[in-house]
Amino acid sequence: MDRVAGVSAFLDADALRLAVLGGLWTHLDTVPTTGSTNADLTRASAEGAAPGLVLASGHQSTGRGRLARRWEAPQDTSIACSVLVAPRRPMPEWGWLPLLVGMAVTDGVRAATGLDARLKWPNDVLVAGRKLCGILCESVGGVDDPRAVLGFGINVGLRADQLPVPTATSTRLEGSDVGATPLLAAVLRSLESWFTAWDRGDSVVAEYRRRCDTIGREVVVHLADSDVTGEAVGVDAGGGLVVRTASGPRTFVAGDVEHLRPA
Numbered sequence: 720m721d722r723v724a725g726v727s728a729f730l731d732a733d734a735l736r737l738a739v740l741g742g743l744w745t746h747l748d749t750v751p752t753t754g755s756t757n758a759d760l761t762r763a764s765a766e767g768a769a770p771g772l773v774l775a776s777g778h779q780s781t782g783r784g785r786l787a788r789r790w791e792a793p794q795d796t797s798i799a800c801s802v803l804v805a806p807r808r809p810m811p812e813w814g815w816l817p818l819l820v821g822m823a824v825t826d827g828v829r830a831a832t833g834l835d836a837r838l839k840w841p842n843d844v845l846v847a848g849r850k851l852c853g854i855l856c857e858s859v860g861g862v863d864d865p866r867a868v869l870g871f872g873i874n875v876g877l878r879a880d881q882l883p884v885p886t887a888t889s890t891r892l893e894g895s896d897v898g899a900t901p902l903l904a905a906v907l908r909s910l911e912s913w914f915t916a917w918d919r920g921d922s923v924v925a926e927y928r929r930r931c932d933t934i935g936r937e938v939v940v941h942l943a944d945s946d947v948t949g950e951a952v953g954v955d956a957g958g959g960l961v962v963r964t965a966s967g968p969r970t971f972v973a974g975d976v977e978h979l980r981p982a
């Protein structure tokens with residue numbers, strides 16, 4: 720399904736424009752419902768839209784998750800948002816993009832709700848150990864004009880019986896009555912600063928480490944065909960997790976990480 724134009728009662732487009740447009744974000748739309756905001760911006764990019772575009776919705780009928788999973792929530796219970804960017808960093812460093820979004824969501828949630836949001840590598844935003852946000856970044860455009868769609872979904876008003884899995888949570892369930900509009904504005908402002916800093920070549924590793932509960936812990940990295948145990952010691956220039964294992968350091972660019980104990 721394509722996006723349905725109209726006024727979203729959940730996300731106030733005028734207030735969001737006032738709060739975030741003017742720098743990196745150049746154009747912002749909200750819609751009550753759509754298929755997938757990532758799909759919409761992928762299409763918009765192919766049709767010539769300029770980077771800086773933001774699309775947010777209170778509902779998706781075919782929301783995309785990682786590993787070809789679905790990402791869905793009842794109408795106006797979860798923020799679905801995607802932004803179109805044109806990173807200048809070399810592509811091998813684009814593994815940082817989902818990490819930057821995770822940092823921005825962590826900071827935005829903390830600023831707008833006061834909740835103690837933390838990161839699990841690469842980009843799981845957790846509150847009280849439960850997942851508040853899903854992030855999906857996709858490369859679009861050609862070799863001459865590479866771009867990325869950065870998509871994130873933040874659970875806001877979901878009740879316990881509406882959670883997709885028991886390990887998920889929402890700002891409401893964690894005790895915050897924050898509205899979707901101020902929360903999204905805080906996340907977009909933070910994403911602008913983290914993306915801009917990283918894109919001009921600043922190191923953001925120390926700031927990522929400060930927000931991340933994975934580094935400094937004993938972890939198990941679950942791979943398709945094996946499990947690797949060791950101490951997570953850092954994140955490299957490509958966004959990969961560096962783990963000190965019994966057989967030496969290894970870097971993982973993907974994998975499901977389980978936290979064991981503090982190292």
Ligand SMILES: O=C(O)CCCC[C@@H]1SC[C@@H]2NC(=O)N[C@@H]21
Binds near residue numbers: 754871
């Ligand atoms: O599997 C995950 O954890 C990632 C979920 C990403 C969901 C967001 S919601 C906005 C954007 N549009 C999509 O279709 N997916 C992402």
